[in-house]
Amino acid sequence: MQLSASTVKSINLLLKVSILLTIAGAAVSSRLFSVIRFESIIHEFDPWFNFRASKYLVNNSYYKFLNWFDDKTWYPLGRVTGGTLYPGLMVTSGVIHKLLRMVALPIDIRNICVMMAPAFSGLTAYATYLFTSEMKDQSAGLLAAAFIGIAPGYISRSVAGSYDNEAIAIFLLMITFYTWIKALKMGSAFWGAVCAAFYFYMVAAWGGYVFITNMIPLHVFVLILMGRYNDRIYVAYSTWYALGTLASMQIPFVGFLPIRSSEHMAALGVFGLVQLAAFANYIKSQVTPKQFKYTVGLSLVGLIAIAFAGLVGLTVSGVIAPWTGRFYSLWDTGYAKIHIPIIASVSEHQPTAWPAFFFDTQMLIWLFPAGVYLIFQELRDEHIFVIVYSILGSYFAGVMVRLMLTLTPVICVSAAIAISTLLDVYGDFSTKTKGDTVLVPKYQPLGHEKPGEVVEDDEDDETVDKAAKFTLGLVAKGAVIVSFLFYLGMFVYHCTWVTSNAYSSPSVVLASRMPDGSQHLIDDYREAYYWLRMNTPEDARIMSWWDYGYQIGGMADRTTLVDNNTWNNTHIATVGKAMSSSEEVAYPILRQHDVDYVLVIFGGHLGYSGDDINKFLWMVRIAEGIWPDEIKERNYFTPAGEYKVDDKASEAMKNSLMYKMSYYRFAEGTQKPDRVRNQWIPPTPIELNTLEEAYTTENWLVRLYKVKDLDNLGRDLKSAKSFDTGKAKKKGKAAYSEKRAFELRE
Amino acid sequence: MANNERRKKNAPMGKRIGHVIRRGPFHQIIRPFRQNRNLQVSPFSRVWTRFEFHLSSGHDTNSTALHNTSPTMLFVRTLVLAMAGLVAAKPPVEARTAVIVDKNTDLAQYSQFFDDAEHLLDTVTVIDVKDKSFDLFTYGYQAYDMVILFPPQVKSLGPALTSRKLLEFFNKGGHILSITSPEHTPESIRDFAQEMGISMAPKFHKLVDHFGETGPNHDSLTLDTVNSVISSAENVVYSGSAAYLSNNPQLVPLLTAPSTSYVYDYKEDEEDEENAGTMGTPWITGSQGFPAVGFQGKNNARFAWVGGDIMTNEQYTAHPGNRQFMKDVVEWVSVAKNVISPEYIRHNLAATPDVLNEKIYKVNEDITYSVALTEWDNVKEDWVPFIADDVQIEFTMLNPYYRLTLEQTGTTNFSAIYSTTFKIPDQHGVFTFNLDYKRPGYTFIEEKTRATIRHTANDEWPRSWEITNSWVYLTSAVMVVIAWFLFVVFYLFVGKADKEAVHKQ
Structure with a gap:
């Protein structure tokens, strides 16, 4: 049966649409494990802040949100929240909330927040499809969309409830890249402007926009170096840079950074370079090549040197902010550990362990180089983009675990190109044989690609034994196709498994298994936060390590001293110092900061390894950074250099507030094992004078302490406590015939 | 009525x-x-x-x-009779006083003391120290507002009045007046006072002075009060023990021993026949001894201790100074004297005095803080303005940004208004107005009022054209726009015309 061209076209479209819809469906549904297993709840830490900010936005106006001064965090400093956040995410959910209300769907803001990431993952799949289609063809695009839809590297940050900036940022990253490629290819100011618009959205949504800010200039720079400069590049880049930079400066948090910080200087420099290149090109067309070479070439080099010297000069003089510490740690993984413990202490800032690559992308990781190799074969302008992206992405993903996220899209794109090429070659079962040597297909000219179209060679007649070759080819093709179908099946299986087992825990609720295999939920966090919400005054100030700041703010609705927005290292170090000092030192700090309650996470009873004693060394280190004379990390180790909490624990350790709060009443009377550190806690009762236990949750996971008020009689709290417990009581007359050691009245 | x-x-x-x-x-x-x-x-x-x-x-x-x-519990007839009319006229909710005595105490001896105190001690319950059913608390609440401890001759005050119970009572706001004698100082009181920084001399120690008119045993000293805020009685004739004090600023000395006096163990002196007339090392010498001390807790509960029994009718008749002194002390302990209180605390923008106690202010605004202080006048039986010139506040975030002395800016019928106006520093955060007025003998006032100071909002800055410096940039921006427009015009039309002209030529 012969189908007309238009029928083929509409079937093609129908297939494409249904495939993309299916992919979006798969992407969304595989992210719903957490909602089904647990409940519709905001996950982890940062999302709690985003959620709280979204609520603020929805309950107040955008204007109020923009100028929000948050006095419930960073007590007593407060935080200029409206000016120090990326509002994209909250505004997006706020707009969705409003739109749904307009169509009479009053959906709770929480549910919008929870479902935001899965919804956007569908869009990401579409954006990746568009991007990959530009690179090869639509079949590769569909594959890439399917890959990004379920790749664990992306799912890890976009399951339902993971309401974080990355949830929408990856979509924006891919759509910006797509529009950039489009602009570059067509040399269109329109597409450049669209690219700038998406870039602006990206800037509004995620601090990772700097990645784009450097990727696009780098792409242009490489193109210029390769001598591929043309007017299309000029138009696309100039439009994007001018509009994008102006737009990005409208975000309060970004402000003047694009012209003042080193991270943005590459974009500015390339902007200048493009102008020079355009000028040089013009000169080139006017003079002879020889003249051009000597005059223009030389002056170009001179200009670049001057620009670079100016850049260095401005940086040294402080007009341009030097690289931030977080950026240094991208180049030297050991830098943060030595200089900025606050950054090194964050687990997602650690260098990636190699199994993580496989874990997060499975077979795509080995298809990735193959795809890049195939791209090298053709090396059009846009292919250079993928190459640059893959190099940068791989490097950054190797340096920091969280940047695995930015690498995943390019892995998916390259792998899709590799597999699609493979299918192009081996998936052709038509009776026509192809030339032996064709392994790399010639790509179709742009805009004319048809999926599945066979690339033909003209040298058919030269083959001798067509039938034999065909059979042989069929076997070989069959083997490759079948094995790759198997791999793809494995990939889907792996992705589902990883998603369901590793990335779907809200981490607010912990799941464990009972001996009979049934699931048991440990809900201590919420128990404690709810207790705080219900039993403490509304303006009570809670001190905890910064990890729990956002959660306390979000769930307990109480004022915190420090939180996950680690903008003030000194304030965090103050908390670290209070935690790692003895009660006598800590109490004045607590009083000065008007602390009412102290919250610690203690996993020793349950065997929960993410507790505060395990994070304790970071508190010590961060405090040591500010008070090297008072806090010394060495003091918290045993003389043998071990980190012990049992009877061998060092004095500083045993006297520290954190140790006391963690093990208070834990092993009273009998020795008890700490199940995290596998050490026995000595039965000596721990004495707390300045704090009193307020609440301990069911599994001892969260412990709350109330800070005692000053003694009514003006005694220090230690002697007050010993009087109350009767320890100071002396018997007989002798006690009074001796004078007490008072500081006598003048 | x-x-x-x-x-x-x-x-x-x-x-x-x-x-x-x-x-x-x-x-x-x-x-x-x-x-x-x-x-x-x-x-x-x-x-x-x-x-x-x-x-x-x-x-x-x-x-x-x-x-x-409990049959042992006494409602002493004389007292009840004396106060019957008053008690009947008063509502049942009043300051409830427990007078702790033992069976040897003859309360009739103290009738003048009670007469003087009658308007302060509303319902008086006299309790025998041996009474086992007596408790300072009922279901965790105080059963009394004030306790007067007469010097009992028993060694221990029993389980209801241990030092910890007394402390709990005090911490919950109860007032305690304790009178001891050199022979009878119950250990619970001694322990309790020790926690406050009052170290009473041991048993059988007394204060003597060999100079001046001090009676045959040199133990009857005539003292003047040291704290005119609480009492300005003169010629208090005192015989009894003394204590030495710590540097606790909450202590208010009421009487000081003369510099020539000392406290020694007279019992040892009497028993030790060989060295009769000489004595061992004195317990305290000179003005380090304090025969009577007041103490005020951070919760404004009051405690006073007098180391000798100077309030019998006999003493009162003989020495009017004693009577005046004890009257003042009881007045002070029963919080009828030196009671000050903020009637209100306000803060507002200097520009808008009608909008009070906003939760949030902006940096660099002028702000007015005012507090109205009132004092209880026991004679007038009303609140009167409290006049002082040393009322200060701190404007604090971690550290004080301001420490300002408030000025009296007016009075209401009941209170004096103190206020100050200052400019909020250019620093956002949660600030505290810290009114910390603690003067010995007076009620402590510690009021922390918090206000959030926010940053300047995006539309509260002056517009760009209001800043003269910006005119340069504005001009250049406008010029570029005009230049661009002109360029386009010239490019599109002028050039064409020229070319056409050239072409024509």
């Missing part, structure tokens, strides 16, 4: 004024207070009565039970 009763009732209620104020935002409390003043229904009375009611119901059942079950 009804009004008078109300007035009477105001006295003890007023003592709690500080507590009441903390119960809600000031403007809520203050306005009804001022409006209803003429009606004699203050919000204090409302709140306090409710609170009291709860207590008194417990107390009533308790005392009835005591009366029924």
